Amino acid sequence: MTEAPAEQGRRRRSIDPTDALLTVDDLQVHFPIRRGILVERQVGAVKAVDGVDLTIPRGSTVGLVGESGCGKSTFGRALLRLVEPTGGSVHFDGTDLLALDDEQMRRMRRQMQMVFQDPMASLDPRQDVESVLTEPLRAHRIEGDHRARARELLDLVGLPATALSRYPHEFSGGQRQRIGIARAIALEPQLIVADEPVSALDVSIQAQVVNLLEELQDRLGLTYLVIAHDLAVVRHIADVVAVMYLGGLVEQAASDELYAAPLHPYTKALMSAVPIPDPEVEDTRQRILLAGDLPSPAAPPPGCRFHTRCPFRQETRCDDERPQLRSVATRPPSHRVACHWAEDIDAGRIQPRASAVVEPDAS
Amino acid sequence: MTNSATGPLLDVRDLTVTFTRRGGPDTRAVDGVSFQVSPGQTLGLVGESGSGKSVTSLAVMGLLPRRSVSVEGHVYFDGDDLLTLPRDRMRDIRGRDMAMVFQDPMTSLNPVVPIGVQVTEVFERHQDMTGEAARKAAAELLDRVGIPDPGRRLKEYPHQLSGGMRQRALIAMALACRPRVLIADEPTTALDVTIQAQILELLKDLVQDTGAALIMITHDLGVVAGLCDTVHVMYAGRVVESAGRRELFAEPRHPYTGGLLASVPRLDAPRGAPLQPIPGSPTDVLSWPDGCAFAPRCPNRIDACTGAPPPLEAIGGRTLRCVNPLPTAEEVPA
Numbered sequence: 279m280t281e282a283p284a285e286q287g288r289r290r291r292s293i294d295p296t297d298a299l300l301t302v303d304d305l306q307v308h309f310p311i312r313r314g315i316l317v318e319r320q321v322g323a324v325k326a327v328d329g330v331d332l333t334i335p336r337g338s339t340v341g342l343v344g345e346s347g348c349g350k351s352t353f354g355r356a357l358l359r360l361v362e363p364t365g366g367s368v369h370f371d372g373t374d375l376l377a378l379d380d381e382q383m384r385r386m387r388r389q390m391q392m393v394f395q396d397p398m399a400s401l402d403p404r405q406d407v408e409s410v411l412t413e414p415l416r417a418h419r420i421e422g423d424h425r426a427r428a429r430e431l432l433d434l435v436g437l438p439a440t441a442l443s444r445y446p447h448e449f450s451g452g453q454r455q456r457i458g459i460a461r462a463i464a465l466e467p468q469l470i471v472a473d474e475p476v477s478a479l480d481v482s483i484q485a486q487v488v489n490l491l492e493e494l495q496d497r498l499g500l501t502y503l504v505i506a507h508d509l510a511v512v513r514h515i516a517d518v519v520a521v522m523y524l525g526g527l528v529e530q531a532a533s534d535e536l537y538a539a540p541l542h543p544y545t546k547a548l549m550s551a552v553p554i555p556d557p558e559v560e561d562t563r564q565r566i567l568l569a570g571d572l573p574s575p576a577a578p579p580p581g582c583r584f585h586t587r588c589p590f591r592q593e594t595r596c597d598d599e600r601p602q603l604r605s606v607a608t609r610p611p612s613h614r615v616a617c618h619w620a621e622d623i624d625a626g627r628i629q630p631r632a633s634a635v636v637e638p639d640a641s
Numbered sequence: 642m643t644n645s646a647t648g649p650l651l652d653v654r655d656l657t658v659t660f661t662r663r664g665g666p667d668t669r670a671v672d673g674v675s676f677q678v679s680p681g682q683t684l685g686l687v688g689e690s691g692s693g694k695s696v697t698s699l700a701v702m703g704l705l706p707r708r709s710v711s712v713e714g715h716v717y718f719d720g721d722d723l724l725t726l727p728r729d730r731m732r733d734i735r736g737r738d739m740a741m742v743f744q745d746p747m748t749s750l751n752p753v754v755p756i757g758v759q760v761t762e763v764f765e766r767h768q769d770m771t772g773e774a775a776r777k778a779a780a781e782l783l784d785r786v787g788i789p790d791p792g793r794r795l796k797e798y799p800h801q802l803s804g805g806m807r808q809r810a811l812i813a814m815a816l817a818c819r820p821r822v823l824i825a826d827e828p829t830t831a832l833d834v835t836i837q838a839q840i841l842e843l844l845k846d847l848v849q850d851t852g853a854a855l856i857m858i859t860h861d862l863g864v865v866a867g868l869c870d871t872v873h874v875m876y877a878g879r880v881v882e883s884a885g886r887r888e889l890f891a892e893p894r895h896p897y898t899g900g901l902l903a904s905v906p907r908l909d910a911p912r913g914a915p916l917q918p919i920p921g922s923p924t925d926v927l928s929w930p931d932g933c934a935f936a937p938r939c940p941n942r943i944d945a946c947t948g949a950p951p952p953l954e955a956i957g958g959r960t961l962r963c964v965n966p967l968p969t970a971e972e973v974p975a
Contacts, residue, residue: 485906
């Protein structure tokens, strides 16, 4: 850890936004709903991911946020074909992943690895750390001294070499997540999909793991897709943030831009709902409360998916016309939003329904 | 929040919970915890997993098993010491005067009993209501916590409700008898942020409307900042710092409180600088008799930290358990 150049306020990476490592186009993952005992008929589909476009530039971190059930985890898995997409395309470094056969895909996964939420559930309790870390090397028939590589990996993630002969239960949650990360980087992948990498950890440990992910990115040139529901963590770690709602992206922008000035009503509501550990801020900010819950992805509402809960809903277009992600004249072209009324809402010509707005307490 | 204090409603003094194990050492989960809540006040108990915050609440509610647990200290409620009350008296108080909301609504509702039966049960047990009257009261209650179409919901089973709805149903049950003390143990941790915002708003309104005292147990400093009047920070079974929320957030004195605040990423903070984590993990603790439990992870550690447990001292409106606290604004050289 000591040889890493101690730069003040890291993030000196130069990212070329046109150099895409991963390009996702109109990705769909529909799970069939079947009925019938002898003759199974498909009676519908859960549209977990329904037409998502996303580009991940090489060396960058893209954050994908959304609430439970919005399809963000399914999206992450579909990229690695851990669940089969039912439509669209995924290009990784120029290769069309959906055209690969199983064996080709298996080899391809050397380039793309995953870090899971619950480090206890994603590590085999009966496998010692050395075996955990060398298994990917064996599976991909990598030559060389596996044990030395395992030591090197532990060093990279800040664990002592003595950890090699120990088992997952002997470690704390944060240490286990470090082992999960070491396993993911064992094959020197280019892309890491991290699905809720810190949400199972204690607050004081989350920062350690976030810092580790950033440090590894700087040292190894990794590209990340970080999937999380914690907006503060995503804001901290990601260069670009995409917001997902009920299977589709509703907004995408550079991290700072998105947090400074969200355009989509859902993003606005989501941000205003995040409590901030500062009483001065908490007492003075306005909140937009959303009514009700996420609709079922098996029967998503027509038109804009969000119109059933949207405090800015208009009489026309919202109910029957699905908005596409588009850029807005007043914002940089990289800021894209899927709302018919984004300009009017941004300019203040459309106000949220009063019942949805909670003004700060006057105490 | 504006209620003038009429003396504490719940007064917890020197609460200590020890789990005994045959053939093993005792575990002191809660060690000398004291706090008071007044009507209309919200108190936050903050800590990470294993800090003893949940055990504290279970002990106050008399919900810990009797075997192999020893609870010492006093829990005064309305002049009675709850820890010495006979079981049936305690059962009357619990659910009627004091109620609790748990973290995971799926495990605290009975999955094979309709919501309606579970909510009306409270009225039948504590208020001698029956049949139609209890059902009507239950429907009104669900309506009050923001569950649409309560008549239909009462007939449904827990799995048919969404997470937010289930938590509302639980809150409704807790509120059924207009309790004077409500303990909420991580009530929003299992929920999405937009739903969390709804539930927090609901709790805030309830405290304001009914004048109940709310004890909010959470690990989320953001929730505390918006909701609580006073905050008690727990570490390894003891309160290490307590203060009014503004004082606490403006100027944390205990290195653990300061470390927590510095380590959480804030939504409104600019990006760039790495986070300042607390080294080690919450399991790296010193046993209290040997000194401060936080000492192994503490950046401010001095020799005096190990050897003797730091006393709980009142300093300028707050209590603090630290021999080498973070400097106040005046003490910091410019």
